[in-house]
Amino acid sequence: MEQLKLEQVDIGYGGQPLVSKIDLSFLQGKMTCILGSNGAGKTTLLKTIARIIKPLGGVIRLGGEDVRQLSGTRYAKEVSAVLTDRVSLENCTVWDVTAMGRNPHTGFFGALGEEDRRRVRESLEACDAWELRDRPFNQLSDGQKQKVLIARGLCQSTPVLLLDEPTSHLDIFYKMEVLQTLRTQCVREGKTVICTLHEPDLAVKCCDRLVLVKGDRILACGDTGKIVQSSAMEELYGFSGRQFDPVLGLAEFPAAEGKDVFFAGSDENTVHLFRALNRMQKGFAAGVLHQNDLLFHLGKAMGVPMVTQKAYLPITPQQADLAFFRAADYEVIVAADLPDDPLVAQNRALARRLAAVGKKVMSTAEYKALLERQM
Amino acid sequence: MNNGNIRRKTRVTAAVSLLLLAVLAVFAIGIGSVYLPPETVLRVLFRQVDPSDPAYIIVWNMRLSRVIASVFGGAALSLSGLLLQILFQNPIADPYILGISSGARLAVGLMLLGGVMAGFHVTNPWILFLGALAGALAVMVLMLLFSARVRSVTTLLIVGIMVGYLCSALVGLLVAFSDDSSIADFTRWTMGSFGLMTWPKIYVLVLVCSVLFVLSFLLGKNLNALRMGESYAVTMGVNTKGLRVAIILISGLLTAVVTAFAGPVSFIGMSVPHICRMLLKTDDSRALIPSCVLCGGIFGVGCDLISRTIIAPNELAIGTVTAYVGVPIVLYLLMKKNKHD
Numbered sequence: 202m203e204q205l206k207l208e209q210v211d212i213g214y215g216g217q218p219l220v221s222k223i224d225l226s227f228l229q230g231k232m233t234c235i236l237g238s239n240g241a242g243k244t245t246l247l248k249t250i251a252r253i254i255k256p257l258g259g260v261i262r263l264g265g266e267d268v269r270q271l272s273g274t275r276y277a278k279e280v281s282a283v284l285t286d287r288v289s290l291e292n293c294t295v296w297d298v299t300a301m302g303r304n305p306h307t308g309f310f311g312a313l314g315e316e317d318r319r320r321v322r323e324s325l326e327a328c329d330a331w332e333l334r335d336r337p338f339n340q341l342s343d344g345q346k347q348k349v350l351i352a353r354g355l356c357q358s359t360p361v362l363l364l365d366e367p368t369s370h371l372d373i374f375y376k377m378e379v380l381q382t383l384r385t386q387c388v389r390e391g392k393t394v395i396c397t398l399h400e401p402d403l404a405v406k407c408c409d410r411l412v413l414v415k416g417d418r419i420l421a422c423g424d425t426g427k428i429v430q431s432s433a434m435e436e437l438y439g440f441s442g443r444q445f446d447p448v449l450g451l452a453e454f455p456a457a458e459g460k461d462v463f464f465a466g467s468d469e470n471t472v473h474l475f476r477a478l479n480r481m482q483k484g485f486a487a488g489v490l491h492q493n494d495l496l497f498h499l500g501k502a503m504g505v506p507m508v509t510q511k512a513y514l515p516i517t518p519q520q521a522d523l524a525f526f527r528a529a530d531y532e533v534i535v536a537a538d539l540p541d542d543p544l545v546a547q548n549r550a551l552a553r554r555l556a557a558v559g560k561k562v563m564s565t566a567e568y569k570a571l572l573e574r575q576m
Numbered sequence: 577m578n579n580g581n582i583r584r585k586t587r588v589t590a591a592v593s594l595l596l597l598a599v600l601a602v603f604a605i606g607i608g609s610v611y612l613p614p615e616t617v618l619r620v621l622f623r624q625v626d627p628s629d630p631a632y633i634i635v636w637n638m639r640l641s642r643v644i645a646s647v648f649g650g651a652a653l654s655l656s657g658l659l660l661q662i663l664f665q666n667p668i669a670d671p672y673i674l675g676i677s678s679g680a681r682l683a684v685g686l687m688l689l690g691g692v693m694a695g696f697h698v699t700n701p702w703i704l705f706l707g708a709l710a711g712a713l714a715v716m717v718l719m720l721l722f723s724a725r726v727r728s729v730t731t732l733l734i735v736g737i738m739v740g741y742l743c744s745a746l747v748g749l750l751v752a753f754s755d756d757s758s759i760a761d762f763t764r765w766t767m768g769s770f771g772l773m774t775w776p777k778i779y780v781l782v783l784v785c786s787v788l789f790v791l792s793f794l795l796g797k798n799l800n801a802l803r804m805g806e807s808y809a810v811t812m813g814v815n816t817k818g819l820r821v822a823i824i825l826i827s828g829l830l831t832a833v834v835t836a837f838a839g840p841v842s843f844i845g846m847s848v849p850h851i852c853r854m855l856l857k858t859d860d861s862r863a864l865i866p867s868c869v870l871c872g873g874i875f876g877v878g879c880d881l882i883s884r885t886i887i888a889p890n891e892l893a894i895g896t897v898t899a900y901v902g903v904p905i906v907l908y909l910l911m912k913k914n915k916h917d
Contacts, residue, residue: 253807277813286805289665292859293803304801304812310862311797357812 204229210259232394234404237414243397251282277305281357302356324356344375364396402450446502453502459484463528466537466548470565488524521547586863593870645770650876656827657845670845671831675740677840682743683711689750708836716828767893768839799861843902
């Protein structure tokens with residue numbers, strides 16, 4: 202169900218449109234991530250939806266209703282937000298901060314009732330922050346503060362929750378925890394979560410839908426799986442098929458030029474050697490790899506030249522020949538420890554052929570030991 | 577829950593402050609060139625004494641008006657400071673630092689020093705009051721316009737200080753072209769004193785302040801939402817534009833009414849809200865507003881008492897005393913806060 206809809210909306214500051222003619226819909230119970238590089242207008246889009254800044258044109262609809270028709274308090278009961286604004290609250294406990302979320306629901310003097318207190322507790326518990334309730338907010342770590350700010354957003358008891366970069370400045374543990382909390386809110390409570398993230402890998406892993414903002418337009422929007430299979434992600438970050446594997450949500454450093462090492466086949470050591478060589482900025486290639494091999498995705502993200510075969514098909518002599526000719530240019534050949542199996546028989550033969558023509562061939566274990574000695 | 581704790585603490589503090597204020601006021605009425613013991617003061621106040629009695633005349637014609645003025649003046653400036661601190665989210669904002677008092681001073685200067693009155697001597701306190709009000713509000717509006725454009729609060733404070741300097745420079749210019757008697761009038765006004773009050777002025781002061789105290793208290797919930805910043809306040813349904821205007825109007829009026837009658841008085845607006853925060857250990861406006869009013873009253877009457885007794889029969893400017901009392905407190909708090917960070 203469409204909960205929130207943008208129709209031909211222009212966003213920007215001071216009359217200057219940053220992104221124009223946005224048509225978007227956000228579905229109820231889904232977690233949508235707005236991705237885009239710095240300065241692309243993600244935050245502006247989120248703030249426009251939160252009514253912190255006015256759209257320069259177009260209509261935003263909440264459940265079909267033009268949001269301009271809704272009063273501030275009414276809108277605050279429908280949409281809450283967690284922003285990146287630095288919040289410094291002196292003399293304020295975690296409980297107090299969370300309770301601020303009840304603002305649109307309380308009476309004229311803001312007195313909290315039984316229901317309000319229950320909501321505060323539930324929100325803190327949902328964010329695993331109930332134990333922090335009596336701690337002064339200003340003395341918390343960044344990660345704890347973020348959890349509390351999200352609890353405050355939840356405490357506003359709105360069907361829609363907006364979050365601007367909820368994982369910035371957090372270590373990976375808190376990143377995962379925060380996103381897990383948001384997922385639970387979507388799945389269990391049916392909340393519509395709209396967030397911006399800086400980590401495309403996390404977005405791919407935890408968001409149902411993606412909105413890609415680039416330049417002055419929305420590059421793509423829709424189901425995460427579909428977007429990942431299209432080339433939109435590469436276009437968004439200018440990865441051109443390298444550095445990021447959207448299928449696994451893998452971001453890798455690009456491989457160096459150079460012809461240092463050729464991997465004939467892969468085994469359990471190869472993944473560590475890939476990373477080690479990449480850290481040392483050595484050039485390397487591999488073949489023949491099956492396309493369901495982890496190394497295939499890793500190599501693709503790094504931009505490593507590879508000869509590949511479809512999953513579960515035996516490697517053909519033609520593919521092995523191609524790998525043989527490529528490998529001839531490389532200084533060292535590292536042969537994987539492969540089982541005697543028809544699927545990889547050609548890779549075993551490849552190592553033997555390369556040794557026969559006088560190439561220096563080492564096993565992965567030997568090469569690993571060599572690298573360790575060099576360290 | 578800790579919320580209940582704070583409410584209890586607020587009530588206890590309020591009761592204690594109210595008692596302290598009453599006791600201090602009675603003593604303040606009694607102390608002076610002719611000392612009246614507290615029981616005499618109380619008897620006079622409850623009209624148990626013949627109106628021809630000297631004590632009656634001293635209390636009703638001289639001291640009571642001054643004490644009421646200092647209580648309400650102190651309370652108004654404290655509340656004004658508190659509101660500005662919340663609006664600017666800066667602990668050192670106060671009507672004096674932001675140039676609001678300077679605006680009032682310039683306006684009064686323009687009138688007393690003859691600038692706008694083209695030689696006519698203005699002595700009517702009501703015209704002075706309106707002038708000071710206009711001056712204070714003009715600076716407030718100016719700050720409001722700047723605050724809409726300038727994001728950084730530090731810049732805004734610097735702007736306020738600059739406006740203050742500019743006003744002082746303009747006053748300096750006026751002084752250069754004025755005759756001695758006008759300068760004497762003006763200097764007396766700028767010294768600040770709660771001693772120049774007449775009963776009609778007291779009525780205006782009490783009426784305006786009381787209305788504004790109640791209005792500020794009604795803003796309590798929205799002021800609390802503003803503590804997280806304007807963006808968050810918007811997402812919690814607060815009409816921030818309206819709130820900004822309300823805060824600026826209320827604090828401007830409070831400052832203006834006190835400044836117009838008693839001259840510019842510094843440091844009450846900055847220090848009293850801090851003292852209240854320290855005492856109550858909360859930033860909840862619903863608790864801070866009443867306690868600021870009460871503590872401001874105590875501070876006002878206390879400083880006024882010091883100002884007129886410490887070098888009696890001469891009198892110190894009230895601003896001098898508030899600075900002596902206020903500066904150490906603010907410095908101490910800043911040091912303590914830095915140690916915390």
